[in-house]
Amino acid sequence: MDKTAPPSDRPILRVEGMSVDLAVSSGQLHAVRDVDFAVKAGETFCIVGESGCGKTMTSLALMRLLPRNARLSATRMEFDGLDLSTLSERDMATLRGDRLGMIFQDPMTSLNPVYTIGDQMEEVYLRHRVATRKEARGRAAYLLQRVGIMSPELRLRQFPHQLSGGLRQRVMIAMTLMCEPRLIIADEPTTALDVTVQVQILQLLARLQQEFGMAIILITHNLGIVARMADRLAVMYAGKIIETGGAMEVFTHPQHPYTRGLLRCMPGYGGGGGDQRLGSIPGLVPSLIGKIEGCGFRNRCDFATADCASGDLGLRALGGGHSYRCRLEPGEAAKLGGEHALS
Numbered sequence: 001m002d003k004t005a006p007p008s009d010r011p012i013l014r015v016e017g018m019s020v021d022l023a024v025s026s027g028q029l030h031a032v033r034d035v036d037f038a039v040k041a042g043e044t045f046c047i048v049g050e051s052g053c054g055k056t057m058t059s060l061a062l063m064r065l066l067p068r069n070a071r072l073s074a075t076r077m078e079f080d081g082l083d084l085s086t087l088s089e090r091d092m093a094t095l096r097g098d099r100l101g102m103i104f105q106d107p108m109t110s111l112n113p114v115y116t117i118g119d120q121m122e123e124v125y126l127r128h129r130v131a132t133r134k135e136a137r138g139r140a141a142y143l144l145q146r147v148g149i150m151s152p153e154l155r156l157r158q159f160p161h162q163l164s165g166g167l168r169q170r171v172m173i174a175m176t177l178m179c180e181p182r183l184i185i186a187d188e189p190t191t192a193l194d195v196t197v198q199v200q201i202l203q204l205l206a207r208l209q210q211e212f213g214m215a216i217i218l219i220t221h222n223l224g225i226v227a228r229m230a231d232r233l234a235v236m237y238a239g240k241i242i243e244t245g246g247a248m249e250v251f252t253h254p255q256h257p258y259t260r261g262l263l264r265c266m267p268g269y270g271g272g273g274g275d276q277r278l279g280s281i282p283g284l285v286p287s288l289i290g291k292i293e294g295c296g297f298r299n300r301c302d303f304a305t306a307d308c309a310s311g312d313l314g315l316r317a318l319g320g321g322h323s324y325r326c327r328l329e330p331g332e333a334a335k336l337g338g339e340h341a342l343s
């Protein structure tokens with residue numbers, strides 16, 4: 001949130017009415033339910049929530065990398081002038097790695113263990129650009145340097161297993177930058193790394209974003225990362241966006257009891273400061289199989305009433321792009337207090 005250059009107001013990605021349904025043995029699992037959001041050029045938009053809230057399925061849907069049993073529907077999925085929902089598989093394959101990049105949680109699963117780093121980075125460039133192998137090699141070495149890897153020529157000759165986890169993630173970032181994407185989707189890019197390396201990778205991403213001007217969608221369960229990186233954010237719960245807005249606004253005036261609960265779990269913010277104990281949100285995310293009647297958070301919410309058990313709550317707009325999905329009036333959760341209220 002401490003970035004100096006403001007992002008552009010022009011959205012590079014607009015998603016409206018996007019849903020992802022998975023056919024499973026016990027029925028239809030509605031992983032993503034009627035989600036709307038937009039990402040502006042050059043900004044960092046964080047999608048945050050617990051495991052199983054739909055954030056990874058959202059990112060896979062954007063890349064059109066959903067599992068075979070998934071069905072994607074949307075009224076709009078527009079990226080850089082293209083309709084992602086109707087592009088052929090061939091056109092999507094051209095887009096991925098070029099204008100649209102993705103950084104996965106564990107680079108060991110996305111780097112091919114039988115090819116050298118250099119072969120894999122060159123391949124990305126040669127697939128999308130008219131260039132010689134020498135030019136591709138030169139760009140790969142340049143980008144390894146840009147992500148802080150010493151002796152890039154040596155690293156280009158090595159295989160993924162010869163690098164540490166932090167180096168592999170730097171390689172993934174460099175590989176994603178080979179064709180200067182307009183948007184990078186980073187799904188929990190630092191979860192597999194130790195804390196010190198996490199900070200280095202996040203600082204690196206922020207610096208490269210300034211330098212290359214790309215937008216980033218950062219998927220994470222870690223609000224500390226959101227606080228460090230986000231311009232705007234969306235909190236997902238049970239497949240829906242339940243609160244969204246500017247990062248500073250949502251952190252200082254969270255409205256939804258779930259957002260407030262997440263913040264209480266964050267050391268040094270809502271909880272864990274001084275003698276305070278870290279908060280927790282008891283209970284589990286509801287089953288995503290079938291329709292969820294009323295508010296999906298009501299079995300875990302301190303403020304649930306009979307009114308929360310039926311109907312389909314829409315997002316309430318507070319102005320400035322901040323909106324939340326709850327029957328409580330603005331500021332009411334803070335006044336009511338209760339176990340999950342911020343102090």
Ligand code: SF4
Nearest residue numbers: 295298301308326327
């Ligand atoms: S709608 Fe009701 S159950 Fe859902 S978060 Fe608001 S108060 Fe809690």
